[in-house]
Amino acid sequence: LLLLVLWAVLHRLPRLDARGARECWVGALTYELCCFPEPAGNPFCWDAYYTRERCCIAALGDEEASAVAAPPSPFVAPPVLPEPPREQTHAAGIGEEVYQGRGLFGGCEWTFFQEFKRKAHAWYVRKQIHLAMFHEFIGIVAQFDDVYESCPAAALTGFLLKLESLYFEEDAVFYELLDVYTLRYQRAVAEGWLLASHHEGWPLVQGFEHILELRRRGRTWAQRRELDAANGGRLAASLDLVICFCAERLVWLRALHKVPWRVQDRAEDIRHNVALRLYHKCPPGTPEEQEAERRRLVSDWASYFREVEVRYVWDAARADDCSAYLAYIVDRYDSMPEYVVFLHADAPEHIPSLDLLTDTVFAASRGYLPEEAGFAHLAHNHVAHGCHSYEACETRAFDHLEFPRLWKAIFNSSIAPSLAEGDVHAYCCVQFLVKRDRIRLRPLNFYQRALAYFGETLESYYQLFVAKRFVRPSDVVGRTPCQHAMYMWHAMFGAAL
Helix, strand or coil: CHHHHHHHHHHHCCCCCCCCCHHHCECCECHHHHCCCCCCCCHHHCCCCCCHHHHHHCCCCHHHHHHCCCCCCCCCCCCCCCCCCCCCCCCCCCCCCCCCCCECCECCCCHHHHHHHHHHHHHHHHCCCCHHHHHHHHHHHHCHHHHHHHCHHHHHHHHHHHHHHCCCCCHHHHHHHHHHHHHHHHHHHHCCCCCHHHHHCCCHHHHHHHHHHHHHHHHHHHHHHHHHHHCCCCCCCCEEEEEEECCCCCHHHHHHCCCCCCCCCCHHHHHHHEEEEEEECCCCCCHHHHHHHHHHHHHHHCCCCCEEEEEECCCCCCCHHHHHHHHHHHHHCCCCCCEEEEEECCHHHCCCCHHHHHHHHHHHHCCCCCCCCCEEECCCEEEECCCCCCCCCHHHHHHHCHHHHHHHHHHCCCCCCCCCCCCCEEEECCCEEEEHHHHCCCCHHHHHHHHHHHHHCCHHHHCCCCCCCCCCHHHHHHCHHHHHHCCCHHHHCCCCC
């Protein structure tokens, strides 16, 4: 019913024409988010060119503009826990005393709680991931008091997962919630609601230790940087944000300071720790115009980041992110920070949510990522190859020529994995975080050769054909070599195929 109501309200909104509205919306920047509340709309969305008048009102007639109703909230309510049966018959876990809860959900013996316990135990003890658990804990936290009254162990486990989801936040945010957890835990023990036997099944001890270990990493990193500064060292940015840029809107970068639907303001940390490096693939025609463009971009973003650099990249034929990312690595092989995030200028089109991107940048820039986090895809479109059950399969054609020739050229290899056999999987469209140590697994000349191959020469286009050295216009439009390279980046940095 709720979905039908939302659909009906959304379809009553006037349709804006392309001149006045569609050019304004990208990723999380939507009409519903930006044009309300009236009269100014959401200030996060606007700049000197993209204004509320241009994006929200200009395309409407006067009558339509006055009739626009406030849209439904763009935010989705947290999941609601299933209704427990009136009579519980499911037994508690082996060796666990039954706590007959006083709340809405009965007690810990409820099947939903027992399944949640099993998933949480697998996560904290064996590092096995159950995606449903990450959805369920949100519902538990949203109904914390009711769950706490019914099964304190379930409520506290959900709270631990919540703490883990923001372990990298500022001290004031993290420790305020940790205090809440500690007080609720102590009360449950004192009242006899949390029994000793609960600790045999619920991962309360393991979860708490895990969160403190995650938090300790950030403190160690901060202390190391303070020591370097005290010894006279000039602290560089701890993370470079590398963007393959042409002429796209970059207003979404403001979310790194503050996501409009969240209270956290991270402006100080981002200004102190993050550098913005724009690798510009569409240079203006004259040196004077190029300098004016560079100054404009630096001026636009200088107050948001520790440093802003604009570097023009010229390709022999269109190479998009291949030459942009490789040019950065060649430029800064000896001077890059601990983490680098590589993005397209339309990153919100490829990443599930701004929260994922902003949290990742914030955590990495403050030293809170675990040591083993050497490479991570940030996009959501997983491409799983393999033709095991299909006679007509597009990737079989790639295996015959294009992909293996590119792979062998880049890795100087005599063999190549098979897309048709499902040897390689990746995410479209090369938005990722990588650690400096992973980049340096390969020598500088590896990246220099790759940059020459994709960007500085036509060799990657020539490799698409056997008979002659030829560049097909449709391959340039489709960036065919760089499209194939999408399945190579993680391998360059030592991740499993």
